[in-house]
Amino acid sequence: MLRYIATRDHRVMQRVNGWRPPRWIRLWMLYASRLGDGWLWYAMAVVLLLFGGSARFIAVGQAALSAGIAVALFLRLKRAARRRRPCAFAPHSWATLLPPDQFSFPSGHSMTAFAIAVSLSFFYPSLQVGLLFCAASIAASRVLLGMHFLSDVVAGSALGVAIAFAVFHLAG
Numbered sequence: 001m002l003r004y005i006a007t008r009d010h011r012v013m014q015r016v017n018g019w020r021p022p023r024w025i026r027l028w029m030l031y032a033s034r035l036g037d038g039w040l041w042y043a044m045a046v047v048l049l050l051f052g053g054s055a056r057f058i059a060v061g062q063a064a065l066s067a068g069i070a071v072a073l074f075l076r077l078k079r080a081a082r083r084r085r086p087c088a089f090a091p092h093s094w095a096t097l098l099p100p101d102q103f104s105f106p107s108g109h110s111m112t113a114f115a116i117a118v119s120l121s122f123f124y125p126s127l128q129v130g131l132l133f134c135a136a137s138i139a140a141s142r143v144l145l146g147m148h149f150l151s152d153v154v155a156g157s158a159l160g161v162a163i164a165f166a167v168f169h170l171a172g
Helices: 002-018 023-051 056-081 108-123 125-144 150-171
Strands: none
Touching: 002 125, 002 150, 023 056, 023 108, 023 125, 056 108, 056 150, 108 125, 108 150, 125 150
């Protein structure tokens, strides 16, 4: 099964690395990836703490707890899996970002993005579409920029959602 996934991941990587997307997609992916470094979520926390209503402290607290669990988990999983990044196999045609670490599985950006987005969605359903769009953009950017294989992002996203659900149900 792992060989099947790896084979498919490498095919997707080769197609993505050879694709020259329009400028607006390149910019979107670069900004999404950089915002996924934390800036988007820090800004969101400040705005919610100032204007988020009576649930703001619980919402931001659960999102922070979910993010913390996600970071601890992805660091541990990356060391255990030791999967090399796509950029270690083939150069990317248009993105020249340096990876934040050596290993690829799972995508930490995707895991934390979905952990935070889903956590905040429980408290602010009206923001759900925007939050999930941001998380999905961050996840997609990691594949399109050659930082992760598709399965890294899918696994990271799923784990982030699971963490958010667990925190919400256990803390609430």
